[in-house]
Amino acid sequence: MSLPIVRSPIFRKVRSRFTVIFLLVCGLGLLLATFFGPKSAASLPEPIAVMAVTQSSEQIIPALPQSISLNPQKVALGRQLFHDRQLSRDQQFSCASCHNIQTGGDDGEVRSIGRGDVRLAMNSPTVLNSAYNFRQFWDGRSVSLEDQVNHPLKNDQELGSTWPQVIERLKRDRHYVTQFQALYPQGIAAETIREAIATFERSLITPSRFDQFLRGEKSALTVQEKAGYDKFQSYGCVACHQGVNLGGNMFQRLGVMRDYYASAHQEKPTDQGRLNLTGNPQDRYVFKVPTLRNIVETAPYLHDGSIETLTETVQIMAKYQLGQPMPASDVADIVAFLKSLSGQIPASVAENSHEVKQ
Amino acid sequence: MRLLKCLRPLRFMLIARSQSTWLTYGIITMFGLITLVWSQRQAINPQQYYTFTAEIRNLQTLQEDVKSDVLKTRFGLDLNYDHLTYESDELRRSWLRLQQQGQKLLAGHPELKQQFQAIEPLLQNQAEAIERYKSQNAILQNSLRYLPIVTHQAHQIDVLSDQIGLHDHLDELLQHILIYNLNADEALANPIQQEIVALEAYLPTISQPLQVTFQDILLHTKALLRLKPEVAQLIARSLDARASQTVEQFRSSYDRIQTQNLEWADRLRWVMYSLCLGLMGLVMWLYRIRDRAVVLQQANHQLEQTVQDRTGALQQTLSELQASQSQLIHAEKMSGLGQLVAGIAHEINNPVSFIYSNANPALNYMTDMMGIIQHYQATYPQPPETVTDYLEKIDWAFIQQDFPAVLTSMKTGADRIREIVLSLRNFSRLDEDGKKQADLNEGITSTLLILQHRLRAQSDRGAIAVTQDLGQIPLVMCYPSQVNQVIMNILANAIDALEEQLLVKEPDYQPAIHIWTIADQDCVRIEIADNGAGIPEAVKQKLFDPFFTTKPVGKGTGLGMSISYQIIVERHGGKIYCDSTVGEGTQFTIELPLMTREET
Numbered sequence: 023m024s025l026p027i028v029r030s031p032i033f034r035k036v037r038s039r040f041t042v043i044f045l046l047v048c049g050l051g052l053l054l055a056t057f058f059g060p061k062s063a064a065s066l067p068e069p070i071a072v073m074a075v076t077q078s079s080e081q082i083i084p085a086l087p088q089s090i091s092l093n094p095q096k097v098a099l100g101r102q103l104f105h106d107r108q109l110s111r112d113q114q115f116s117c118a119s120c121h122n123i124q125t126g127g128d129d130g131e132v133r134s135i136g137r138g139d140v141r142l143a144m145n146s147p148t149v150l151n152s153a154y155n156f157r158q159f160w161d162g163r164s165v166s167l168e169d170q171v172n173h174p175l176k177n178d179q180e181l182g183s184t185w186p187q188v189i190e191r192l193k194r195d196r197h198y199v200t201q202f203q204a205l206y207p208q209g210i211a212a213e214t215i216r217e218a219i220a221t222f223e224r225s226l227i228t229p230s231r232f233d234q235f236l237r238g239e240k241s242a243l244t245v246q247e248k249a250g251y252d253k254f255q256s257y258g259c260v261a262c263h264q265g266v267n268l269g270g271n272m273f274q275r276l277g278v279m280r281d282y283y284a285s286a287h288q289e290k291p292t293d294q295g296r297l298n299l300t301g302n303p304q305d306r307y308v309f310k311v312p313t314l315r316n317i318v319e320t321a322p323y324l325h326d327g328s329i330e331t332l333t334e335t336v337q338i339m340a341k342y343q344l345g346q347p348m349p350a351s352d353v354a355d356i357v358a359f360l361k362s363l364s365g366q367i368p369a370s371v372a373e374n375s376h377e378v379k380q
Numbered sequence: 381m382r383l384l385k386c387l388r389p390l391r392f393m394l395i396a397r398s399q400s401t402w403l404t405y406g407i408i409t410m411f412g413l414i415t416l417v418w419s420q421r422q423a424i425n426p427q428q429y430y431t432f433t434a435e436i437r438n439l440q441t442l443q444e445d446v447k448s449d450v451l452k453t454r455f456g457l458d459l460n461y462d463h464l465t466y467e468s469d470e471l472r473r474s475w476l477r478l479q480q481q482g483q484k485l486l487a488g489h490p491e492l493k494q495q496f497q498a499i500e501p502l503l504q505n506q507a508e509a510i511e512r513y514k515s516q517n518a519i520l521q522n523s524l525r526y527l528p529i530v531t532h533q534a535h536q537i538d539v540l541s542d543q544i545g546l547h548d549h550l551d552e553l554l555q556h557i558l559i560y561n562l563n564a565d566e567a568l569a570n571p572i573q574q575e576i577v578a579l580e581a582y583l584p585t586i587s588q589p590l591q592v593t594f595q596d597i598l599l600h601t602k603a604l605l606r607l608k609p610e611v612a613q614l615i616a617r618s619l620d621a622r623a624s625q626t627v628e629q630f631r632s633s634y635d636r637i638q639t640q641n642l643e644w645a646d647r648l649r650w651v652m653y654s655l656c657l658g659l660m661g662l663v664m665w666l667y668r669i670r671d672r673a674v675v676l677q678q679a680n681h682q683l684e685q686t687v688q689d690r691t692g693a694l695q696q697t698l699s700e701l702q703a704s705q706s707q708l709i710h711a712e713k714m715s716g717l718g719q720l721v722a723g724i725a726h727e728i729n730n731p732v733s734f735i736y737s738n739a740n741p742a743l744n745y746m747t748d749m750m751g752i753i754q755h756y757q758a759t760y761p762q763p764p765e766t767v768t769d770y771l772e773k774i775d776w777a778f779i780q781q782d783f784p785a786v787l788t789s790m791k792t793g794a795d796r797i798r799e800i801v802l803s804l805r806n807f808s809r810l811d812e813d814g815k816k817q818a819d820l821n822e823g824i825t826s827t828l829l830i831l832q833h834r835l836r837a838q839s840d841r842g843a844i845a846v847t848q849d850l851g852q853i854p855l856v857m858c859y860p861s862q863v864n865q866v867i868m869n870i871l872a873n874a875i876d877a878l879e880e881q882l883l884v885k886e887p888d889y890q891p892a893i894h895i896w897t898i899a900d901q902d903c904v905r906i907e908i909a910d911n912g913a914g915i916p917e918a919v920k921q922k923l924f925d926p927f928f929t930t931k932p933v934g935k936g937t938g939l940g941m942s943i944s945y946q947i948i949v950e951r952h953g954g955k956i957y958c959d960s961t962v963g964e965g966t967q968f969t970i971e972l973p974l975m976t977r978e979e980t
């Protein structure tokens with residue numbers, strides 16, 4: 023077959039055509055490959071672990087980082103969303119209604135007043151440093167800040183809206199449309215709204231005098247505060263209020279040494295804690311150990327906001343959680359120490375907070 | 381046999397298709413196969429396998445990390461739970477990712493899926509144990525730390541009282557607790573229980589502050605007894621080897637299947653390559669056939685073109701032949717006619733010459749004879765009666781008067797015969813071979829003479845007026861008879877046209893022909909114009925085509941003008957053209973060059 027064809031001019035023509043065909047086939051193949059090939063992931067990456075920022079376990083309480091690396095545009099967008107009342111059904115509430123950044127990340131109410139003037143079941147936990155909580159909510163039902171957003175948004179007594187409703191509202195706002203499009207390929211969507219809000223929340227860190235102390239600046243704490251910190255450790259408060267957030271990395275039962283509800287305290291269904299979530303009897307009265315950062319700003323205390331003062335709370339903790347008697351002077355020292363845990367959002371993070379209409 | 385019979389039509393179908401059609405089918409089939417293999421190959425995504433395997437490895441690492449973290453917190457190497465919490469969370473999310481990926485990857489392997497699903501409860505159990513461990517361990521550690529302190533406090537309070545044996549019991553208790561803490565053996569718990577009973581017995585007997593401290597001691601000791609075995613059990617659950625084993629088992633099974641799949645993918649790839657190669661071969665083959673077909677088609681086309689060209693040439697040759705044949709026939713006819721005319725002219729010429737040449741002497745003789753008679757009559761005024769009678773009988777007076785007229789008219793007749801004969805000879809000129817210097821005016825005159833009978837008034841119409849403007853023209857080197865023939869043709873056509881026009885024009889229409897001869901610088905022009913019907917444009921184009929005629933069948937040959945054209949243009953190198961307006965008339969112009977080129 024070869025010899026006569028090689029000589030024939032037809033073959034040369036065929037060869038050039040063959041090249042063209044070959045290229046065409048290759049091109050088609052490439053086209054198909056791109057068409058059916060592995061699709062680029064359109065969804066957002068898995069939410070980063072809330073504890074991911076620090077993993078140090080060399081100290082019982084490591085210091086908070088002084089700054090945090092986040093996309094500032096996402097933080098700004100999240101801040102707007104956090105303060106935007108369009109997220110609630112009747113456009114009356116925003117996230118900030120119960121989690122005021124300026125006042126310790128909560129609202130100072132025993133239990134927040136929700137839609138229809140209803141008192142909610144639980145005391146609003148602070149949003150500050152919430153990124154360092156291993157779970158969200160008192161009963162820890164959310165594993166990430168992103169997921170957390172879903173709950174108050176859909177809760178009829180809280181924001182009481184739905185994602186389609188919120189998305190539709192935000193899409194009408196040209197400002198949001200441009201911002202979202204600049205930051206997320208998929209634009210305005212439930213997951214991008216969640217991510218933006220969570221990113222903003224991650225920025226809410228409050229390094230305090232205590233952190234300066236932990237960094238070696240021994241004069242950052244007063245003598246009483248230092249004494250308080252020593253007692254905080256020696257009494258064993260630190261056994262649960264430990265880690266970078268002085269809490270927020272474990273669950274604990276309220277009344278672990280003595281039954282809290284056996285005596286004076288009246289029991290409500292919400293006091294069952296994680297039992298309501300898991301159905302496991304071992305989880306009765308079990309709550310997430312809350313952070314002690316900014317604790318003086320976030321009165322009243324406990325999951326139901328039933329304890330008004332910090333002193334009282336410390337006394338309750340000593341009795342029911344530690345099972346130890348605690349003299350009033352020690353309580354005062356510990357309370358003094360707890361005051362040193364109030365911090366400020368770093369200027370770089372806080373500067374735009376006031377621009378947002380509330 | 382039956383089957384074969386059934387297949388027979390198929391065989392015909394197969395044969396009926398051309399090779400290239402089959403090749404096309406082959407290529408399409410090949411392409412389909414490639415797509416099939418490709419999609420099969422695509423379904424096996426090595427990237428997915430590797431990602432999944434990497435995730436399993438990650439999960440395994442995290443499992444070990446978490447276990448190590450549990451132990452670290454247990455033995456105080458890690459001072460807080462942050463690390464353990466972080467790693468546990470990572471483990472949970474790693475498992476979530478695995479589940480997500482696994483859903484698709486394990487769809488076709490129920491056994492593997494079962495193995496995979498067995499992992500989850502184990503991991504969950506582990507996670508639960510760890511969470512509970514964190515809580516319980518915190519409390520346990522607190523109690524463990526607090527018990528020596530509170531015992532020490534009790535000792536100090538005890539200094540004031542003198543309860544015998546209390547110190548010993550407290551020391552015993554603390555010792556047992558320390559031992560128990562080192563090894564949470566059920567048996568070792570018993571002495572503690574005993575000490576608790578003993579201490580409880582003291583309770584009513586001791587002072588109030590000591591009582592409180594004692595209650596604390598008892599509280600924490602009971603907590604220790606409760607928490608110690610639980611924490612030990614929780615650690616055991618956290619470190620549960622079954623989870624790691626199950627994951628490892630799953631990993632190795634998955635690895636095996638993955639290897640198989642990848643091998644299969646590799647094989648599919650080679651199959652695909654071979655198919656691609658085959659496809660290329662088929663395409664090449666197809667194009668070879670197509671190219672051959674193209675060449676064949678081109679050759680065919682060329683052949684057809686050649687045949688067409690040849691046919692055209694033949695057609696032309698044929699028509700040329702037909703034309704020349706007709707012309708030959710015509711020329712032969714004309715030549716025959718010319719010979720006849722020439723013969724007759726020649727034959728008549730002689731007798732007419734007798735008459736013509738004798739007419740004058742006859743007239744002279746008659747005059748002489750009339751003179752003699754007149755002389756006689758003058759001499760003899762009274763002739764005899766017979767003479768008088770005879771004179772009367774023959775009507776002499778009339779003869780005397782008529783005779784000269786008779787002779788004169790005979791002379792005139794002879795004269796005209798001579799002229800006609802001359803014209804005939806002029807016209808045919810067959811006796812004159814080759815070109816010669818000829819006077820065209822003469823030709824025109826003689827032609828007109830020949831056509832005289834047609835120009836004269838007829839029963840249904842008046843005469844056609846012919847006016848001539850024959851100029852001073854030089855002699856022209858030509859074939860006079862042929863030129864005459866042309867003039868004759870044109871004039872005959874003109875007369876036809878005039879007659880045609882007469883049928884439609886008003887009664888006062890005067891048919892006329894006008895002839896000019898003009899000497900130009902290098903040619904002589906003959907213009908023949910009529911005010912007849914004119915020639916329509918369509919006819920004008922075919923005017924000089926052979927066998928084209930507007931006349932009824934049998935009347936015209938369709939050769940007149942074509943011969944004229946041939947004579948003027950081809951034989952004399954001249955021009956013949958016509959200028960005509962329908963309803964107004966026609967003018968033919970013949971140009972004959974003075975210096976004719978040599979005829980080839």
